[in-house]
Amino acid sequence: MSTSISDAYVSFQEVQKSYDGENLVVKDLNLGVERGEFMTMLGPSGSGKTTCLMMLAGFETATSGEIMLDGTGINNVPPWKRDIGIVFQNYALFPHMTVRENLAYPLEVRKVPKNEITDRVEKALGMVQLSGFAGRRPGQLSGGQQQRVAVARALVFEPKLVLMDEPLGALDKQLREQMQYEIKHIHENLGVTVVYVTHDQSEALTMSNRVCVFDDGVVQQVAPPDVLYEQPQNAFVAQFIGENNTFLGTVRESQADRCVVELGTGEVLKALTVNVDGVGSQTTLSLRPERVTINPEAGSCDNQVQGDVKELIYLGDHIRARLELCGNDQFIVKVPNAANHSHLREGESVSVGWLSEDCRALDAPN
Amino acid sequence: MAKAAQPIMIDGVPLKERLAQAERRKKYIAFGMVLPLLIFVIVTFAIPIASMLFRSVDNPRMTELAPNLVQALNEWDGAELPSEEVFEVAFIDLTAAKEAGTLGRIATHLNYSLSGGRSLILKTKRKFKKIKSPPYREAMIKADKRWGDINTWGVLKKVSDRYTTRYFLNAVDRDFDNDGNIVEKPEEKQIYVTLFLRTLWISLLVTLLTLLIGYPIAYLISTQPPRIGNLLIIMVLLPFWTSLLVRTTSWIVLLQTQGVLNDIMVWLGIISEQGRLQMIFNLQGTLIAMTQILLPFMVLPMYSVMKTIPLYELRASQSLGANPFITFWRIFWPRSIPGIGAGGLLVFVLSVGYYITPALVGGSKGQMISNQIAFHMKSSLNWGLAAAMGSILLIAVLILYWLYDKVVGIDKMKLG
Numbered sequence: 192m193s194t195s196i197s198d199a200y201v202s203f204q205e206v207q208k209s210y211d212g213e214n215l216v217v218k219d220l221n222l223g224v225e226r227g228e229f230m231t232m233l234g235p236s237g238s239g240k241t242t243c244l245m246m247l248a249g250f251e252t253a254t255s256g257e258i259m260l261d262g263t264g265i266n267n268v269p270p271w272k273r274d275i276g277i278v279f280q281n282y283a284l285f286p287h288m289t290v291r292e293n294l295a296y297p298l299e300v301r302k303v304p305k306n307e308i309t310d311r312v313e314k315a316l317g318m319v320q321l322s323g324f325a326g327r328r329p330g331q332l333s334g335g336q337q338q339r340v341a342v343a344r345a346l347v348f349e350p351k352l353v354l355m356d357e358p359l360g361a362l363d364k365q366l367r368e369q370m371q372y373e374i375k376h377i378h379e380n381l382g383v384t385v386v387y388v389t390h391d392q393s394e395a396l397t398m399s400n401r402v403c404v405f406d407d408g409v410v411q412q413v414a415p416p417d418v419l420y421e422q423p424q425n426a427f428v429a430q431f432i433g434e435n436n437t438f439l440g441t442v443r444e445s446q447a448d449r450c451v452v453e454l455g456t457g458e459v460l461k462a463l464t465v466n467v468d469g470v471g472s473q474t475t476l477s478l479r480p481e482r483v484t485i486n487p488e489a490g491s492c493d494n495q496v497q498g499d500v501k502e503l504i505y506l507g508d509h510i511r512a513r514l515e516l517c518g519n520d521q522f523i524v525k526v527p528n529a530a531n532h533s534h535l536r537e538g539e540s541v542s543v544g545w546l547s548e549d550c551r552a553l554d555a556p557n
Numbered sequence: 558m559a560k561a562a563q564p565i566m567i568d569g570v571p572l573k574e575r576l577a578q579a580e581r582r583k584k585y586i587a588f589g590m591v592l593p594l595l596i597f598v599i600v601t602f603a604i605p606i607a608s609m610l611f612r613s614v615d616n617p618r619m620t621e622l623a624p625n626l627v628q629a630l631n632e633w634d635g636a637e638l639p640s641e642e643v644f645e646v647a648f649i650d651l652t653a654a655k656e657a658g659t660l661g662r663i664a665t666h667l668n669y670s671l672s673g674g675r676s677l678i679l680k681t682k683r684k685f686k687k688i689k690s691p692p693y694r695e696a697m698i699k700a701d702k703r704w705g706d707i708n709t710w711g712v713l714k715k716v717s718d719r720y721t722t723r724y725f726l727n728a729v730d731r732d733f734d735n736d737g738n739i740v741e742k743p744e745e746k747q748i749y750v751t752l753f754l755r756t757l758w759i760s761l762l763v764t765l766l767t768l769l770i771g772y773p774i775a776y777l778i779s780t781q782p783p784r785i786g787n788l789l790i791i792m793v794l795l796p797f798w799t800s801l802l803v804r805t806t807s808w809i810v811l812l813q814t815q816g817v818l819n820d821i822m823v824w825l826g827i828i829s830e831q832g833r834l835q836m837i838f839n840l841q842g843t844l845i846a847m848t849q850i851l852l853p854f855m856v857l858p859m860y861s862v863m864k865t866i867p868l869y870e871l872r873a874s875q876s877l878g879a880n881p882f883i884t885f886w887r888i889f890w891p892r893s894i895p896g897i898g899a900g901g902l903l904v905f906v907l908s909v910g911y912y913i914t915p916a917l918v919g920g921s922k923g924q925m926i927s928n929q930i931a932f933h934m935k936s937s938l939n940w941g942l943a944a945a946m947g948s949i950l951l952i953a954v955l956i957l958y959w960l961y962d963k964v965v966g967i968d969k970m971k972l973g
Contacts, residue, residue, distance in 0.1 A: 249875075250872055269880075270875040270876055271875045271876070271878050271879055271880045272878075275876060276876065276877070277872070277873065277876040279872075280869075281867070283869045283872070283873035284873075285873075285874075286892075287892060296874070296879070296887070297877035300877065300879040300883055301878055344877070348877065348878065
């Protein structure tokens with residue numbers, strides 16, 4: 192990975208965007224995407240991720256800042272000269288053309304010779320397993336097939352970059368998961384650079400090399416999926432990616448990478464210092480439900496408290512338990528349905544524990 | 558594959574029958590709801606059209622007024638002058654008609670096909686009292702020598718037919734000659750074919766003009782945000798809120814030789830006082846006024862189709878490397894064709910039958926076939942001819958629908 196954003200294959204440098212001249216939809220975006228990388232922009236709706244994609248595609252102009260692709264600034268390059276393939280959420284296939292004509296379209300406007308067009312269209316259709324459908328119109332295809340055609344069309348002219356704007360949003364769950372793997376494999380086989388936008392965190396974790404989490408027009412964290420999940424840098428990322436138990440408290444002591452936090456209810460917990468201002472400041476403690484142990488052996492956990500079991504939900508491979516402890520009645524524990532697991536009962540009081548390194552002290556809410 | 562057995566319900570009734578029973582009530586209700594409209598359409602639309610089509614071939618007058626003569630003429634072979642019996646029947650029927658006061662109508666009817674036919678009958682009428690006894694043949698020929706002309710009787714036989722193609726022939730400037738062949742009318746009497754062609758030509762021009770002017774407007778409106786788009790649609794519809802007559806007459810005020818436009822051009826020195834332009838009471842006037850009046854009918858269907866062309870398709874085209882011109886030509890234009898078809902058909906069909914505007918601003922060169930139809934309905938009272946011309950128009954429009962269905966497909970038509 193290059194050290195500087197400006198050396199990256201695709202880069203946003205100090206990009207800002209406003210639609211109405213009053214509010215910034217994108218606030219000071221700095222982001223680099225490497226050649227061949229699958230980068231996902233993840234965030235809730237209205238976080239500015241789609242705006243970034245549209246600026247990259249050329250349908251929106253950056254209010255300030257520079258967008259570079261392959262070493263050249265593209266701020267003043269019109270969309271049709273950018274050589275960027277786009278897969279739209281609603282596929283955007285041309286209904287008056289057959290699948291073959293749809294795929295041939297980008298090649299025809301590039302004046303590729305006829306016989307070469309035929310070959311490349313066949314190849315692209317083979318890639319998405321739709322070889323027998325060339326003569327059909329988009330209206331005669333299922334949603335998943337239309338999606339494949341859209342992907343093939345965005346790739347057939349070998350663009351410098353492929354953008355995907357929530358391309359699987361309209362598909363049902365099963366098909367969506369299948370398409371996630373297909374797109375991932377196509378990306379791996381072709382080595383094409385992909386910028387993918389979604390609000391679905393599991394989609395982002397499944398497909399990406401790196402994920403860029405957006406909120407309120409600001410990049411919260413850019414990291415590979417495992418780092419993002421295990422080492423969130425702030426409270427937003429921690430609660431947006433995966434499930435998360437939180438406590439609010441005040442930092443009382445700080446030593447090396449550990450700190451001691453006093454909660455509002457008086458309990459004192461040890462935590463990993465990640466993103467706090469120092470002793471006396473407010474912090475959000477973040478703890479993944481699967482890192483909590485029920486009835487830990489004495490001395491195995493440096494945090495140990497009593498909690499009341501409020502609710503149990505049986506989910507097959509694990510049991511989801513809702514506990515009340517330290518003044519938080521939404522504390523979730525995932526108890527694996529393993530042999531000899533502790534059988535909880537609603538209403539009983541149990542001892543729970545966790546390691547201080549799994550409990551991350553992050554920024555406090557404003 | 559073997560044919561599946563008919564499914565039978567538990568109580569032994571075939572499924573199909575049971576389904577029909579279950580759906581029957583729904584069908585009755587649906588039928589009941591459209592019934593008032595159906596009756597209205599039959600009474601005010603289907604019956605008048607059927608009656609018009611019938612009237613264009615119907616020829617009942619002679620059968621009503623001189624039934625015996627019609628029968629006698631039917632038996633006459635037309636090879637030579639009719640026999641004494643036919644003359645006798647003619648005399649008796651004409652006398653009876655005179656008594657009944659209907660002779661004038663026979664005279665008028667004959668006059669449509671035989672010039673001087675009216676005077677022939679009326680002249681004969683005055684001399685009827687001199688004819689006391691047979692032979693009627695000599696007496697009638699003496700009364701007017703045209704009775705001795707086989708041609709007169711030929712025409713009389715022709716106009717006595719119960720059904721006739723004469724109106725249709727007339728409507729296309731044709732007629733029967735004495736031998737029953739279809740021939741063109743003398744040049745100075747030919748008007749309708751030219752008028753039909755001019756009507757088609759004007760309609761075509763108006764359609765093209767409204768398309769040229771309307772397409773960019775429809776495109777603009779369809780690309781605006783809803784608030785501005787609705788405002789623009791209201792502006793397109795605004796002319797509908799003004800009476801057609803007012804709009805047409807305001808064109809007269811604007812375009813006449815002493816009108817506003819000419820005044821301005823003279824004042825600006827573009828034309829001289831003597832060189833004032835004749836912009837109205839001719840073909841040009843009809844074209845200008847009709848284009849303006851029919852424009853909304855072109856814009857609305859095109860707009861409603863263009864509105865359904867999504868922005869992301871155009872963006873997709875651009876992202877695939879097509880510049881805005883190619884994007885328009887390969888994506889937007891083909892997607893907008895159903896709207897053009899619908900608008901074009903609507904404007905053309907409305908133009909073909911347009912009446913008030915050409916009547917007011919058309920002068921003599923800007924008249925259309927509907928003005929002639931109106932003339933024959935109101936002034937000459939030749940309803941048969943008017944009906945024949947109306948039928949020809951109707952058939953032309955139906956052919957157009959058929960062509961549209963073949964080329965674009967009628968199911969693709971969107972009118973709003």
